[in-house]
Amino acid sequence: MVKPHGNKRVSKIDTYLNCAENFAYRSTCLKRKYGAVIVKDDAVISTGYNGSPRGFENCSDIGECPRIRRGMHQGEGYGMCRAVHAEANALLNCSREQTLGADLYLAGVNPEDCSVHKAKPCPLCARLIIQAGIRNVYLRQGEGDDNYEMIPAKNLEWYIPEGLGK
Numbered sequence: 001m002v003k004p005h006g007n008k009r010v011s012k013i014d015t016y017l018n019c020a021e022n023f024a025y026r027s028t029c030l031k032r033k034y035g036a037v038i039v040k041d042d043a044v045i046s047t048g049y050n051g052s053p054r055g056f057e058n059c060s061d062i063g064e065c066p067r068i069r070r071g072m073h074q075g076e077g078y079g080m081c082r083a084v085h086a087e088a089n090a091l092l093n094c095s096r097e098q099t100l101g102a103d104l105y106l107a108g109v110n111p112e113d114c115s116v117h118k119a120k121p122c123p124l125c126a127r128l129i130i131q132a133g134i135r136n137v138y139l140r141q142g143e144g145d146d147n148y149e150m151i152p153a154k155n156l157e158w159y160i161p162e163g164l165g166k
Protein backbone atom coordinates (compact mmCIF):
# COMPACT_ATOMS: atom_id res chain seq x y z
CA MET A 1 0.00 0.00 0.00
CA VAL A 2 1.47 3.34 -1.01
CA LYS A 3 1.36 5.95 1.77
CA PRO A 4 1.98 9.70 1.66
CA HIS A 5 5.39 11.14 2.51
CA GLY A 6 5.13 14.24 4.70
CA ASN A 7 2.88 16.78 2.99
CA LYS A 8 3.13 15.06 -0.40
CA ARG A 9 -0.11 13.43 -1.52
CA VAL A 10 -0.28 9.94 -2.98
CA SER A 11 -0.58 10.15 -6.78
CA LYS A 12 -3.97 9.44 -8.36
CA ILE A 13 -2.62 6.29 -10.00
CA ASP A 14 -1.26 4.94 -6.71
CA THR A 15 -4.53 5.90 -5.00
CA TYR A 16 -6.56 3.81 -7.46
CA LEU A 17 -4.02 0.98 -7.23
CA ASN A 18 -4.34 1.17 -3.42
CA CYS A 19 -8.11 0.74 -3.89
CA ALA A 20 -7.49 -2.30 -6.09
CA GLU A 21 -5.13 -3.73 -3.47
CA ASN A 22 -7.77 -3.20 -0.77
CA PHE A 23 -10.30 -5.16 -2.83
CA ALA A 24 -7.73 -7.93 -3.33
CA TYR A 25 -7.90 -8.57 0.42
CA ARG A 26 -11.62 -9.47 -0.03
CA SER A 27 -10.66 -12.27 -2.41
CA THR A 28 -11.60 -15.82 -1.48
CA CYS A 29 -8.83 -17.33 -3.63
CA LEU A 30 -6.16 -19.35 -1.84
CA LYS A 31 -3.69 -19.16 -4.74
CA ARG A 32 -3.58 -15.44 -5.57
CA LYS A 33 -5.69 -12.51 -4.41
CA TYR A 34 -6.52 -9.87 -7.03
CA GLY A 35 -8.49 -6.64 -6.93
CA ALA A 36 -9.60 -4.43 -9.81
CA VAL A 37 -10.95 -0.89 -10.02
CA ILE A 38 -12.41 0.75 -13.12
CA VAL A 39 -12.11 4.54 -13.28
CA LYS A 40 -13.59 6.95 -15.81
CA ASP A 41 -13.31 10.73 -15.72
CA ASP A 42 -11.69 10.53 -12.28
CA ALA A 43 -14.62 8.62 -10.79
CA VAL A 44 -14.64 4.99 -9.66
CA ILE A 45 -17.15 3.17 -11.88
CA SER A 46 -16.76 -0.38 -10.58
CA THR A 47 -14.69 -2.70 -8.41
CA GLY A 48 -14.08 -6.42 -8.29
CA TYR A 49 -12.05 -9.14 -6.64
CA ASN A 50 -11.54 -12.79 -7.48
CA GLY A 51 -13.90 -15.27 -5.92
CA SER A 52 -16.65 -17.77 -6.63
CA PRO A 53 -19.91 -16.62 -8.20
CA ARG A 54 -22.29 -15.07 -5.67
CA GLY A 55 -23.94 -17.68 -3.50
CA PHE A 56 -21.52 -20.51 -4.36
CA GLU A 57 -18.88 -22.08 -2.13
CA ASN A 58 -15.41 -20.66 -2.56
CA CYS A 59 -11.97 -22.13 -1.91
CA SER A 60 -11.52 -20.32 1.40
CA ASP A 61 -14.86 -21.82 2.57
CA ILE A 62 -13.99 -25.38 1.54
CA GLY A 63 -10.37 -25.01 2.64
CA GLU A 64 -8.59 -26.06 -0.52
CA CYS A 65 -7.77 -25.06 -4.07
CA PRO A 66 -7.86 -27.78 -6.74
CA ARG A 67 -5.11 -26.01 -8.70
CA ILE A 68 -2.79 -25.85 -5.68
CA ARG A 69 -3.54 -29.50 -4.89
CA ARG A 70 -2.43 -30.44 -8.43
CA GLY A 71 0.65 -28.18 -8.40
CA MET A 72 -0.61 -26.01 -11.26
CA HIS A 73 0.98 -22.69 -12.08
CA GLN A 74 -0.35 -19.38 -13.39
CA GLY A 75 -2.27 -19.95 -16.61
CA GLU A 76 -2.97 -23.64 -15.96
CA GLY A 77 -6.26 -25.28 -15.01
CA TYR A 78 -8.59 -22.29 -15.08
CA GLY A 79 -11.44 -24.64 -15.97
CA MET A 80 -11.27 -26.18 -12.49
CA CYS A 81 -10.86 -22.82 -10.75
CA ARG A 82 -13.87 -21.77 -8.66
CA ALA A 83 -13.14 -18.04 -9.02
CA VAL A 84 -14.37 -15.35 -11.34
CA HIS A 85 -11.37 -13.08 -11.86
CA ALA A 86 -11.28 -9.57 -10.38
CA GLU A 87 -11.21 -7.90 -13.79
CA ALA A 88 -14.22 -9.90 -14.99
CA ASN A 89 -16.17 -9.12 -11.81
CA ALA A 90 -15.45 -5.40 -12.18
CA LEU A 91 -16.51 -5.47 -15.85
CA LEU A 92 -19.69 -7.42 -15.08
CA ASN A 93 -20.83 -4.62 -12.78
CA CYS A 94 -20.98 -1.98 -15.52
CA SER A 95 -22.19 -1.33 -19.04
CA ARG A 96 -20.01 -0.94 -22.13
CA GLU A 97 -21.04 2.71 -22.24
CA GLN A 98 -19.44 3.13 -18.80
CA THR A 99 -16.26 1.24 -19.71
CA LEU A 100 -15.57 2.90 -23.08
CA GLY A 101 -12.45 5.01 -22.54
CA ALA A 102 -12.15 4.06 -18.86
CA ASP A 103 -8.97 2.81 -17.18
CA LEU A 104 -8.62 -0.39 -15.17
CA TYR A 105 -6.31 -0.66 -12.14
CA LEU A 106 -5.18 -4.13 -11.06
CA ALA A 107 -3.33 -5.26 -7.96
CA GLY A 108 -2.48 -8.70 -6.64
CA VAL A 109 -1.28 -9.97 -3.28
CA ASN A 110 0.15 -13.29 -2.17
CA PRO A 111 -2.20 -15.01 0.31
CA GLU A 112 0.62 -16.38 2.50
CA ASP A 113 2.24 -13.09 3.49
CA CYS A 114 0.13 -10.34 1.83
CA SER A 115 3.16 -9.18 -0.19
CA VAL A 116 2.46 -7.46 -3.50
CA HIS A 117 2.34 -9.80 -6.49
CA LYS A 118 3.35 -8.49 -9.92
CA ALA A 119 -0.11 -8.05 -11.45
CA LYS A 120 -0.99 -9.19 -14.94
CA PRO A 121 -4.37 -10.13 -16.44
CA CYS A 122 -4.74 -13.62 -17.88
CA PRO A 123 -5.45 -13.83 -21.65
CA LEU A 124 -9.20 -14.34 -21.09
CA CYS A 125 -9.47 -11.25 -18.88
CA ALA A 126 -7.33 -9.33 -21.37
CA ARG A 127 -9.91 -10.16 -24.06
CA LEU A 128 -12.72 -8.94 -21.84
CA ILE A 129 -10.85 -5.72 -21.03
CA ILE A 130 -10.22 -5.00 -24.72
CA GLN A 131 -13.80 -5.86 -25.71
CA ALA A 132 -15.18 -3.57 -22.99
CA GLY A 133 -13.36 -0.60 -24.52
CA ILE A 134 -10.99 -0.02 -21.59
CA ARG A 135 -8.29 2.46 -22.60
CA ASN A 136 -5.34 1.71 -20.29
CA VAL A 137 -4.53 -0.90 -17.67
CA TYR A 138 -2.38 0.01 -14.66
CA LEU A 139 -0.66 -2.97 -13.07
CA ARG A 140 0.85 -2.79 -9.59
CA GLN A 141 4.35 -4.30 -9.88
CA GLY A 142 5.62 -4.13 -6.30
CA GLU A 143 5.83 -2.06 -3.15
CA GLY A 144 6.43 1.69 -3.16
CA ASP A 145 5.47 4.85 -5.01
CA ASP A 146 5.03 4.69 -8.78
CA ASN A 147 5.77 0.95 -8.85
CA TYR A 148 3.33 0.14 -11.64
CA GLU A 149 3.24 -0.52 -15.34
CA MET A 150 0.73 1.15 -17.67
CA ILE A 151 -0.26 -0.83 -20.75
CA PRO A 152 -2.71 0.36 -23.39
CA ALA A 153 -5.48 -2.26 -23.32
CA LYS A 154 -5.01 -2.97 -27.03
CA ASN A 155 -1.44 -4.13 -26.23
CA LEU A 156 -2.41 -6.71 -23.59
CA GLU A 157 -1.52 -10.36 -24.21
CA TRP A 158 -5.00 -11.62 -25.09
CA TYR A 159 -4.05 -14.96 -26.58
CA ILE A 160 -1.18 -17.44 -26.42
CA PRO A 161 0.38 -17.93 -29.86
CA GLU A 162 0.19 -21.49 -31.17
CA GLY A 163 3.07 -23.61 -29.98
CA LEU A 164 3.61 -21.53 -26.82
CA GLY A 165 0.56 -22.75 -24.88
CA LYS A 166 0.60 -25.49 -22.29
